[in-house]
Amino acid sequence: MAAAAASSTEASHVAPRFHALLLPFPAQGHVIPFMEVAHCLLDRGFAVTFVNTEHNHRRVLAAAVGAAATSAGNRSQLRLVGVADGMDDTEDRDNFVRLNATMKEAIPPHLEALLDGSGGEGQGEVGLGKVTCVVVDVGMAWALDAAKRRGLPSAALWAASAAVLAVLLGAQKLIRDGVIDDDGRPLNLEDNxxxxxxxxxxxxxxxxxxxxxxxxxxxxxVFHYLTSTARAAVAKADIILCNTFAELEPAVFTTGESPAAAILPVGPLHTGSERRSPSHQHLVGNFWQTADDACLSFLDAQSHGSVVYVAFGSITVMSTEQLQEIALGLEASARPFLWVVRPGLAGKLPAPLLHPAAGHGNCRGMVVEWAPQQRVLAHPAVGCFVTHCGWNSTLEAVRNGVPMLCWPYFTDQFTNQTYICDIWQIGLRISMVPNYVSGIVSKEIILDLLERLLSDDGVKQRVQKLKELAEMNMGADGESARNFNILVEHMTRSMP
Structure with a gap:
């Protein structure tokens, strides 16, 4: 199947000198930081071909309401391309084991064509010229082979914490030390x-x-896939990037012991458009976006630091019973709340929560299927964030100074919870509290934790300090900004 492309109607008549191809892993938590890297490169004068799987390409375009954001200014140098992932339309894309296997076979032929300037309809119309450099997801390290064969400068971006990457790169040492077995299962650990x-x-x-x-x-x-692809990325890419900053994970970046000590922190990458004027606001890779920003008007009407923001990401699954307990806990708090419930799940909530005017009690919240999370977390009315602890969400909370109530679901989210609750001490965990039985967190527990978190001045002071460090790194003289300059210099120092 030919690659499908969407391009701006304002194509440049002169091809930019540098043209980057970006290939994220097909999950929202990866597409979002990659899209921000794309726009950072566009700001530096690059053209960008952004490659999604066809499945996610369609979702991103639909979420962007026609991708109107790509038509402003240098956004005309951004081309969004979809390629086949090897799965049938009826298959579950959340089955990452299956997806990893099919992508490795299906994507390379399309990638080869795109690198040679012959893949994807619309290539000549946009006039971007041949690809001169490549940035791929660490989870897609096999794509680096095509870049290396052409002598293209390359980088690999890790979209999670540097600590998790360090563990993947150090897995063989953990096996030798008897910490895990050959398949990643923990062995004889005190308290694990x-x-x-x-x-x-x-x-x-x-x-x-x-x-x-x-x-x-x-x-x-998954263990063998993650560890092998992490090692392959380090071996094949010229530069390894991570969406983090040094002060957030000092043990990784301040000593030479960590297997990931050589990576360049370039975060926290902006995952919203608040830093640009309205004419330069842009698509950031959300899968559920709609044109409805009514939640921002709702926040404008609330007092400072009063709102509980609840969002569990694009994959987390909860039972009807648990969703109802959360609803009852929020209602009992008598605090205003904004709750993002994935499409199709709102019907599991109590009717008064969805239609408070027809209901009863102290429900003063709003339930939506999508919210502009970066703008929400930056709003002064938000007092805390009930989160699944995805790395993007974690960084967004940090860079906006918002305390977190942690509800991890799988993969790296538990490591992120450890950072939030035990190391940074800017949040509380739900999974290790009294009366947590039968896998259901009761409304009483939710209410108690919310009150404890929102009244903890120490948490607020610590998260504010991290916010200041994040802003420092994002500034022109910050370490993360300097590291991004290193990437740009490498990508532009020679032409193939």
């Missing part, structure tokens, strides 16, 4: 805790990025 190096924080072997998926065969395959 281990340290990758003496200077790094303790980590829970039960909740590593490949564990806690409910299927041991899948966990084993």
């Amino acid at each position: 805790l281990f340290r990758l190096t003496e200077s790094m924080p303790p980590m829970d072997g039960t909740f590593m990025a490949w564990n806690f998926m409910g299927n041991r065969d899948a966990e084993r395959m």
Whole structure:
């Protein structure tokens, strides 16, 4: 199947000198930071071909309401391309084991054509010229082979924490040290805790990025996939980037012990458009976006620091019983709340929550299917964030100074919870509280934790300090900004 492309109607008549191809792993938590890298490169004068799987390409375009954002200014140098992932339309794209296997076979032929300037309809119309450099997801490290064969400068971006990447790169040492077995299962650990190096924080072997998926065969395959692709990315890419900043994970970046010590932190990458004028606002890779920004008007009507923002990402699954307990806990708090419920799940909530005017009690909230999360977290009315602890959401909360109530679901989210609650101490965890039984967190627990978090001045002070460090890194003289300059210099120093 030919690659499908969407391009601006304002194509440049002169091809930019530098043209980057970006290939993220097909999950929202990866597409979002890659899209921000794309726009950072566009700001530096690059043209960008952004390659999604066809499935996600359609979702991103639909979410962008026609991708109107790509028609402003230098956004005319952005081309969005969709390529086949090898799965049938009826298959579940959340089955990452299956998806990883099919993509590795289906995508390379399209990638080869795109690198040679012959793939994807619309290439000549946009006039971007041949690709001169490549940035791929660490999880797509096999794509680096095509770049290397052409002598193209390349980088690999890790979209999660540097600590998780360090564990993947250090997996063989953990096996030798008897921390995990050959398939990643923890062995004989006291309280399941281990340290990758003496200077790094303790980590829970039960909740590593490949564990806690409910299927041991899948966990084993994910372990081998993640560790092998991480090693391949380090071996093949010229530069390894990570969406983090040094002060957030000092044990990784301040010593030479960590296997990931050589990566360049370039975060927190902006994942919203608040830093640009309205004419330069842009698509950032959300899958559920709609044109409805009514939630921002709702926030404008609330007092400072009063709103509980609840959002569990694009994959997290909860039972009807649990959703109802959350609803009852929010209602009992008598605090205003904004709750993002994925499409199709709102029907599981109590009717008064969806239609408070027809209901009763103290419900003063708003339930939506999508919210502009970066703008929400930046709003002064938001007091805390009930989150699944995805890395993007974690960084967005940090860079906006918002405390977190942690509700991790799988993969790296448990490691992020450890950072939030134990190391940075800017949030509370739900999974280790009294009266947590039968896998259901009661409304009483939710209410208690919200009140504790919102009244903790120490948490507020610590998260404000991290916000200041994030802003410093994002500034022109910040370390993350300087590291991005290193990337740009490498990508532009020679032409193939």
